[in-house]
Amino acid sequence: MADAADEVARAGSALTRSDLLRKGTAAAFAVSMFGGLSDRALGVYGPLKFAKKELSGELRIMTWAHFVPAYDKWLDGTYAKQWGEANDVEVKIDHINNALLYGQGAAEVAAQSGHDLFWFISPPASFQKQAIPVTDLVQEVSKKVGRMARVARKSTYNPKTKQFYGFPETYAPDPVQYRRSMLQQAGVSLRTWDDVRQGAAKLKQLGHPVGLGMSNEIDSNMLLTSLLYCYGGYIQNEDNRIVIGQGANRRGAIQALQVMKEIYTNGMSDEVFAWTAASNNQAFLAGRLSVALNAISIVRSAEDSGNQALSDDTWLASIPRGPVQRLGNEHVMGVYLIWKFAKNKEAAQKYVVDQMLAYEDHFVQSKFYNFPPWTNSVEGGFKTIRSLATKDPHKPKGKYSILTTIAEKYTTNPGHPGNSTPVMDEIYNTFLIPQMFAQVAQGKSSPADAVSAFATKAQQIYRKWHNQKLV
Amino acid sequence: MTRRQTIVTYLVVVPFAIFLAFPFFFALITTFKTNLDLANVQHSPYTYNDLAGKLHWDFWNYATFEHVRFLFEDTNYPTWLLNTAIVGGAVVAITLLLALPAGYALARLAGSWGQGAGVAIFLVYLVPPTLLFLPLSRLVTQLGLKDSLWALILVYPSFTVPFATWLLMGFFKTIPPELEEAALMDGASRLKALRLIVLPVSLPGILTVVIFAFSLCVNEFIYAFTFISSSEQRTISAGIPNDLIRGDVFFWQSLMAATLIPAIPLALLYNAFLDRFIKGFTGGAFR
Numbered sequence: 001m002a003d004a005a006d007e008v009a010r011a012g013s014a015l016t017r018s019d020l021l022r023k024g025t026a027a028a029f030a031v032s033m034f035g036g037l038s039d040r041a042l043g044v045y046g047p048l049k050f051a052k053k054e055l056s057g058e059l060r061i062m063t064w065a066h067f068v069p070a071y072d073k074w075l076d077g078t079y080a081k082q083w084g085e086a087n088d089v090e091v092k093i094d095h096i097n098n099a100l101l102y103g104q105g106a107a108e109v110a111a112q113s114g115h116d117l118f119w120f121i122s123p124p125a126s127f128q129k130q131a132i133p134v135t136d137l138v139q140e141v142s143k144k145v146g147r148m149a150r151v152a153r154k155s156t157y158n159p160k161t162k163q164f165y166g167f168p169e170t171y172a173p174d175p176v177q178y179r180r181s182m183l184q185q186a187g188v189s190l191r192t193w194d195d196v197r198q199g200a201a202k203l204k205q206l207g208h209p210v211g212l213g214m215s216n217e218i219d220s221n222m223l224l225t226s227l228l229y230c231y232g233g234y235i236q237n238e239d240n241r242i243v244i245g246q247g248a249n250r251r252g253a254i255q256a257l258q259v260m261k262e263i264y265t266n267g268m269s270d271e272v273f274a275w276t277a278a279s280n281n282q283a284f285l286a287g288r289l290s291v292a293l294n295a296i297s298i299v300r301s302a303e304d305s306g307n308q309a310l311s312d313d314t315w316l317a318s319i320p321r322g323p324v325q326r327l328g329n330e331h332v333m334g335v336y337l338i339w340k341f342a343k344n345k346e347a348a349q350k351y352v353v354d355q356m357l358a359y360e361d362h363f364v365q366s367k368f369y370n371f372p373p374w375t376n377s378v379e380g381g382f383k384t385i386r387s388l389a390t391k392d393p394h395k396p397k398g399k400y401s402i403l404t405t406i407a408e409k410y411t412t413n414p415g416h417p418g419n420s421t422p423v424m425d426e427i428y429n430t431f432l433i434p435q436m437f438a439q440v441a442q443g444k445s446s447p448a449d450a451v452s453a454f455a456t457k458a459q460q461i462y463r464k465w466h467n468q469k470l471v
Numbered sequence: 472m473t474r475r476q477t478i479v480t481y482l483v484v485v486p487f488a489i490f491l492a493f494p495f496f497f498a499l500i501t502t503f504k505t506n507l508d509l510a511n512v513q514h515s516p517y518t519y520n521d522l523a524g525k526l527h528w529d530f531w532n533y534a535t536f537e538h539v540r541f542l543f544e545d546t547n548y549p550t551w552l553l554n555t556a557i558v559g560g561a562v563v564a565i566t567l568l569l570a571l572p573a574g575y576a577l578a579r580l581a582g583s584w585g586q587g588a589g590v591a592i593f594l595v596y597l598v599p600p601t602l603l604f605l606p607l608s609r610l611v612t613q614l615g616l617k618d619s620l621w622a623l624i625l626v627y628p629s630f631t632v633p634f635a636t637w638l639l640m641g642f643f644k645t646i647p648p649e650l651e652e653a654a655l656m657d658g659a660s661r662l663k664a665l666r667l668i669v670l671p672v673s674l675p676g677i678l679t680v681v682i683f684a685f686s687l688c689v690n691e692f693i694y695a696f697t698f699i700s701s702s703e704q705r706t707i708s709a710g711i712p713n714d715l716i717r718g719d720v721f722f723w724q725s726l727m728a729a730t731l732i733p734a735i736p737l738a739l740l741y742n743a744f745l746d747r748f749i750k751g752f753t754g755g756a757f758r
Contacts, residue, residue: 062700067718069545094700096713107697110605111612115700219719278719286512297718305506 058090059347062104063119064334065095067297071366079361083354089347098218099277102429108339116342117351119169120335122218122428123155123413123420128165128470131337137349138164141356145376152373154413155333155420159240160471166335167352168373170362172295173406174222174331175316182208182290182313190291193230193320197259200267203290210267211289212260214438215275216431222329222414223293224260224433229329229416230322231256233451235427235458240418240471242462245455252324253454257440257447264441273438285310293319295331296403300367303394312395316402318410330411333420334370364388368400371407382408422465423458432457495734498727503534509723538724542715547702548729551710554620555733558706559688561624566631566684567677573632574639575665579648585640593637596630600693603629611698622698623706627691631684638683642676643669675747682740682748689733707733 061080066072076093084091096104098121108114109130120127138156142148152168176190183190186206188199200210213220228235228244233253237243244253264272271279280292285301287310292298302311319328338348355362359377362370368389375381378388382404389400415424427433436454439445445453465471472480500517501509507522514520519533527533542548573592577585607626616622646669654664670677688706695709702714711729715722741748 065713065717067720069717072717092701094702096696096700097716098718100696100713104697104700107605107608111608111617113612113617276719278716278721281719282721285510287510288512294719297720301720302510305510307507307510310510 055087055089055344055347055350057344057347058092059084059117059344059351060115061091061093061117061119061348061351062101062108062115063093063095063117064098064101064121066366066369068300068365068367068369071362071369074361074365079355083351087347087350089344089351091351105337112341114339114341116338116344116348118337118339120166120337122333123335123415123425124166124337125158125420125425125470126422126429126465127337128158128161128422129468130340131165132340132342132345133161133163133165134167134338134349134352135164137167137353141353141374141377144357145374148374149372149407151330151333151411151413154415154418155330156335157419158421158470159419160469166337168333169336169352169355170332170334170366170370171330171373171407171411172332172369172371173403173411174226174293174295174319174328175402175406176291176293176319177284177296177298178291178315178317179208179289179313180315182206186290190317190320193227193259193322196291196320197262197266200263204267206290208288208290209269210263211272211280211283211292212263212268213272213275213280214260214264214434214441215273215279216434217275217277217279218428219277219280219294219331220275220434220437221428221431222331224256224437225414226293226319226328227256227260227322228253228433229327229412230319230325231259232322232324234417235433236415236418236421236423238417240415240421240423242423242455242458244458245452250451250455253451254447255323257437257450260437261441261447270442273442284314293328296367296369296400299399300369315396316399318402318406326410327412327416328406328410329414329416332369333413360384360388368392368403371403421471422468423462423471426461426465427458495731495738498731500530502538502724502728502731503530503536504724505533505535505537506724508533538722539728541722542725542728546714546725547705547710548707550703551705551707552733554704555689555706555708558620558623558627559685562627562631562688563681563684565624565628566635566680569628569632570635570639570680571670571677572665573636575643575669577636577640578643579651589637589640592633594633596633596637600630600691604693604697607694608697616698618699618701618704620699620704620706623688623691623695626694626698627688631687634687635680635684638680639673639676642673642679646672675750678744678747682744686737689737 072095080091080093094115101120102124105118105120105124105127108118109127138148148168149171151171155171156164156166156168158165178190182203183199186199186202188202189195196210203210212223214224225235231252232248233244233251233256234249235242235244243249280289280294281298281301283289284292284298285305296316299311299314299316302314305311319326336352338345342348356372356374356377359372359374360379363372363378363385371385372378375385378384385407386401386404389403390398392398392400414420414428432454436450440447440450462471497516500519504519508514508520511520515526519527519530521527521533577589581588611617611622611626614625616625650668650672651664654668655661659667690708692708695706696713699705699709702710705713707729711726715726715729
């Protein structure tokens with residue numbers, strides 16, 4: 001064997017002077033001609049592309065098209081680019097419309113191929129078997145910046161598997177947005193749901209009805225579940241068992257359905273049964289609605305439209321109080337899943353952790369839409385968040401500071417007081433909650449019958465996921 | 472046509488034409504509206520208004536090109552247009568390559584079972600993409616075509632070829648077989664007869680297939696959305712709703728511009744070949 005190796009070495013070194021000149025000239029020519037392509041080559045000459053070598057390859061991220069285009073531009077062009085350069089990873093972020101995220105996620109699962117990191121707009125618990133647990137990442141961030149916010153923990157932790165199935169990236173509080181002049185003119189308050197019930201007719205008479213959706217879309221899901229909380233009509237309990245058909249929960253749900261029916265009958269029109277997630281934005285910005293529940297996309301769009309009068313007249317408030325409490329769902333719970341079939345899990349894990357360790361830019365660049373799941377990932381926590389929000393230049397001054405109060409005190413997860421389970425995920429994705437409310441509002445069902453029918457369907461969904469050992 | 476008939480014809484056609492042209496007009500006006508003008512429901516949506524809501528037809532003083540600029544400079548719209556043209560062109564070529572011989576064979580050579588086979592092929596066209604996109608997604612991935620225009624070039628013929636075959640089969644049946652028989656008698660091969668006799672006569676049918684297949688490619692959404700996730704690889708049908716509807720905010724003016732721009736050349740194309748298009752569609756109707 002040694003002889004053979006020596007033979008090869010000798011053959012390799014048998015270079016005549018003319019060979020040397022010929023090969024050297026050819027090499028010099030090649031380098032001078034094709035040096036410009038060096039960044040595409042495997043790379044022998046020139047400096048390494050990036051300084052560090054812990055990670056490598058490409059990191060593909062799928063996320064929503066943020067309603068603030070400037071945020072996406074910053075995320076893609078500045079944040080991700082800089083992170084990629086610092087970590088020797090090529091980051092590629094794709095954005096899609098939020099309504100299409102679940103379909104795209106399902107397609108990637110079917111193909112067992114796609115992005116490394118996939119962002120969902122609400123807790124994607126039904127995909128958890130397709131994702132790697134991220135408990136270690138959650139612990140790593142918690143060690144560095146402190147405790148995770150309850151809304152984020154309950155949205156991404158599965159007590160059955162005792163794992164965090166997803167990494168919370170952001171959440172958005174869900175304030176009431178209202179036209180102050182209209183409410184003053186009608187003498188209507190938004191302090192309690194009973195105030196809304198009584199004031200809805202007056203606002204409709206002014207030609208500016210209340211806009212609360214009862215349609216197959218995310219805004220309706222979030223709003224109507226919040227209404228159930230305010231009346232104590234929980235769908236599931238702390239142990240994630242379906243309880244809406246029982247005792248105080250049933251009574252609370254029936255009351256909530258009755259109140260919504262009255263608000264609809266006195267203060268809304270039947271368009272709310274066919275709304276998309278954008279409909280309340282459009283009706284509000286057109287000057288027609290007096291009240292809507294949404295994240296801050298309405299008020300920010302009013303500012304961007306250049307309609308100063310509308311913008312100045314659009315105020316924010318906490319969700320109205322019910323007989324039991326004042327509590328609402330988050331509007332958006334951004335959760336990253338790292339697919340089991342992801343090609344670059346290491347880079348995905350580092351990306352989400354690094355993003356969370358310095359979140360202030362994300363909060364500011366998103367115009368206060370993206371709240372941090374770890375409050376202290378913005379240094380100073382809610383104190384800094386409130387201070388930043390208060391400095392917003394739009395009138396009335398300090399109107400965004402209410403977001404901090406809502407986030408701190410009145411925001412919870414889908415499935416409260418339990419976790420955001422696959423059961424809740426399926427209930428949301430099949431829009432059973434808006435359908436229950438619509439049935440009652442349209443007079444097709446009594447509140448009691450609607451709650452019973454809903455509870456039966458929810459139990460069936462629960463059994464399905466219980467059999468899969470996920471609840 | 473008498474004067475009376477002409478008047479009646481115009482009385483029927485003109486309102487119909489206005490009705491059909493209205494969406495284009497509305498899109499055109501909206502494209503150049505300022506946000507302030509668009510958002511105010513007191514303003515007329517059919518013209519341009521100043522801050523006080525006063526109407527203005529001299530739109531160059533009250534309109535804005537900002538949303539068209541946004542479309543072309545801040546999104547990948549030009550790339551989407553190019554991608555659509557590439558995919559459409561390739562799919563049309565593949566469709567003709569497969570559907571022409573298939574349609575001819577079913578019309579001329581398949582005997583009594585040709586008609587049944589034609590209907591069976593057409594039925595394939597009716598299977599909805601909403602059922603097929605999940606399994607096809609796996610196939611596309613296994614072939615390494617995900618996030619590439621080749622995925623669409625491969626998949627789109629699955630619905631253009633069956634329809635085109637069925638359409639051309641009907642059209643070929645309208646052509647008298649004696650024309651080819653004469654050519655065959657004169658020593659031409661079957662292929663030569665097809666190329667020199669049948670195809671020139673079938674031009675309306677072929678044009679119909681070209682326009683129809685191209686339109687299907689432009690309109691298709693589910694495959695375009697599922698198989699391609701990079702903005703710069705998208706076609707217009709997936710790119711526009713993805714990048715111009717952000718969260719629950721619609722960029723209306725840019726959306727209108729984005730849909731209007733490809734609609735105009737397609738409308739002109741349809742118009743230019745309207746007679747042949749109708750002939751192509753109705754070619755097999757009376758056989």
